Amino acid sequence: MNKRQLICIGCPLGCQMEAEQNEGGEVVSVKGNTCPRGDAYARKELTCPTRIVTSTVRVEGGARHMVPVKTKEDVPKEKIFDCMEEIRRLAVTAPVAVGDVLLADVAGTGVALVATGNVAAG
Numbered sequence: 001m002n003k004r005q006l007i008c009i010g011c012p013l014g015c016q017m018e019a020e021q022n023e024g025g026e027v028v029s030v031k032g033n034t035c036p037r038g039d040a041y042a043r044k045e046l047t048c049p050t051r052i053v054t055s056t057v058r059v060e061g062g063a064r065h066m067v068p069v070k071t072k073e074d075v076p077k078e079k080i081f082d083c084m085e086e087i088r089r090l091a092v093t094a095p096v097a098v099g100d101v102l103l104a105d106v107a108g109t110g111v112a113l114v115a116t117g118n119v120a121a122g
Contacts (some may be wrong), residue, residue: 010037062094063122
């Protein structure tokens with residue numbers, strides 16, 4: 001059995017949990033969570049960890065030079081560096097509005113990259 005210590009990020013309580021995996025990688029127990037979200041978080045974190053990626057993208061012809069962005073959904077943790085490489089190379093033209101899809105499929109994840117700020121044409 002493999003035991004892992006986790007701190008839940010499912011709610012503000014931040015429960016300290018211990019999860020056990022069998023030799024096949026299946027989560028067999030989760031202890032220390034105070035709600036069902038903690039159990040779900042631990043199981044997902046151990047079997048298929050994902051994250052929301054946040055960053056900034058260059059803006060050309062805008063009142064500001066950068067716009068904040070995030071992935072619309074979480075992406076597999078192992079794809080974060082691939083996502084950041086695409087984001088680093090990306091430049092968009094102003095105006096940009098909150099919710100604009102700047103990339104429909106970032107790093108082959110099937111997840112859109114959206115603007116989380118506004119930049120007026122400048």
